[in-house]
Amino acid sequence: MLAVLSTPRKLLRKAVAIAAFMGLTACDPSMTALPGAGSGPSVNANAPIPVALLIPRSDSGAGGVASSLENAARLALASLDGVQIDLRVYDTGGNAQRAAVQAETAVAEGAKIILGPLFGEAANAAGVAVADNGVNVLSFSNNPSIAGGNVFILGPTFRNTADRLLRYASRQGRTSVVIVHPQNVEGEFGKSAIQLAASQNGVRVAGVESFAFSQEGVASAVPRIRSRLDSTGADSVFLTSNAAGALPTLLQLMPEAGISPSATQYMGLARWDVPAQILSMPGAQGGYFTLPDPAAKAAFESRYTAQFGQAPHPLAGLAFDGIAAIGALVRQGRSDALSVRALTQSSGFQGANGVFRIRPDGTNERGLAIATVRNNQVTILDPAPSGFGGAGF
Template sequence: MARPKCRRDRFMRVAALTAVLSVVALGGCVGGFGDGRWARRGSPPRAELSPPADVPLAVDPAPAAGAPTASPTPAASGGNRIGSGAAKVALVLPLSGTGVAVGNAMRNAAQLAYDEAQQPDLTILVEDDRGSPDGARDATQDALKQGADIVLGPVFAANVQAAAVPARAAGKPVIGFSTDASVAARGVYLLSFLPQPEVDRIIDESVADGRRSFAALIPETAYGNAVEAEFREAVARKGARVAAVERYPSGAPAPAVERLARVITGSGATADALFIPETADAMPAVAAALIKARYNPARVRPIGTALWNEPALFALPALQGGRFASPDRNGFSNFSGRYQARFGAVPPRVASLAYDGVMLSAALTRQYGSQRFAETTLTNPSGFAGTDGTFRFRPEGLSDRSLAVYEIRNNAATVVSPAPRVLAKPGT
């Protein structure tokens, strides 16, 4: 019985070590450009991304039979602190009030990152924002008084805005976890799953696959407003056309589907792709309305964002052959396995953001010294290697991500266009 346990432990150690090596490469130029700009700027040499977490590394010895495993009790934390290093990092999370379950999971993920980074020269000041803007402002002020050089978090948009006020006054950057692009600004970066890069990726892939005319069914929500603007821009940027756009009140898509039928159904359909940025909960009603209108996904391909990355959607007839852009699932799957082994629970999807934030802080502290959190360091256009693939911060605070494209077939979603290891040159 000892040998299977040994193999299991070794797998977890291999995955953890690989994740560390991946993010240690963060500060370097992971992609590079061919125009020589890095050489002129004196930036660090090219650093390749590490292999994926399922590639064994010879430097990781298997533990001896019966060797103790990591304790779920934080080994280097004391109350509201993780570690005791010279560089101080604020981690502002909802540890009470609205969002407490997510906040506690993200705090665990930060602990996991600290331990897997081999206890870097960091002190993580864990602060409770009480799930409110006032709490976020107070928590950030408290961390800054303790000497924080950067703020990771908060989670909610209004709280990010509130935390940014004292952080800006102190000249310290914020890396927030909100998905609301409107809170991004110079010095306020979003390390989150923003919908805009997902829209860009699925439109780019669709055009590359020969789709030239796009229709859209878009819910009348804040998310729908954000993605519609990006959808129109992305289609225009690729030289394709928008055949029609119909909006509908959330939960009532049938009238909009009927209005759109002329361009997406029958032999006279003028669109060859249908963009539907809808949630997993609301998508079955949209799919049913499409089938009732005699929509054929084989003729007009349905496309979407990472909201579609839910197994419950993969059996819907209206989505068969459909494609969506999403971070590669392997990275989070490996992270989730290590998290479960440590804390005995499945982490929420956003937990990896706190993990990557701490890993980023550790790597930049190792490589850049006093310039670790400078704007030029954080906005390296080649980006950083994280749990969910390569990402980068734009100077205006938004982020780009390396995304895969999945296709839905037979109750499953499979990769048809892998996530690129190197992000495209900004502006292309």
């Protein structure tokens, strides 16, 4: 969880650690699996299905999330009706080379699919290691650059969030946007996702303003942001920063500089409800951001807490989702239940935080709610969808 810090300056200092933790490691997409690899091994749906869970158990910086991921996977196992999964846990140590070795070991020992690893570089290495075996990898990473071939990412993506927000904003009559992002890897990923989503939803990108990843860089960018909005007539501003980075500073300084939230639609890629102090900032009022399905999320967290005596890590639901998807497919009794075609079926799956589906390009789409801030409180403007059409699960 993000700590509640007393000032935007303190929040900014936390950003580097958060960005690294979320696995936004730049990788060479060409090193993921070969095109067409990972069609999937044949399985016997009437026998236990060996599933390898790769987590960084011995990584001192990620041990907590590793145990939470394992707990969530076991919680999902207990929810499967009539499906037998033999879950085997392998420790990557948070190391890419070790992840590759463990992936090969897991497949040699019979694993039909790999769930994990957590970090992008490790997931990329694991995927390459088992590509020739036709085994698919459901990684917990949110790094789209590693997706493709036999590697699928379960982590929430900027593309998904940007598309949901701009689709909604377009329906509300918003037609143009200025993108604001820090000059770092996470900021570049966010900018690209917003640009793509804008083109797909008929929204004009009126300009892009970047800033040096520092307190002074953020402050100096604010006058440029206002100038760009004024000169282009853009009706919206899209912030890529999160609550541990430049977001609090921007939400404080931009309204003070005359960028009124009542005239310009603020929106952001990150959640604005954690920590709660963000909700009282001037720029947050009336802004758009997304949330996972609140009801599904609350139900998962309640079950997890009741079972393990503590709240789950924010990423724990990804392991639950992986097991839920595998279980739903095996329940159909098909020998190709773990093939690319099955994993990417369009109706999707029910997960810890609502509905989700895996895209053929290795990324994912999650059902998100559109939220805003009114009187310093979160208000849902548009609920998360309950399905993607079709039969679903």
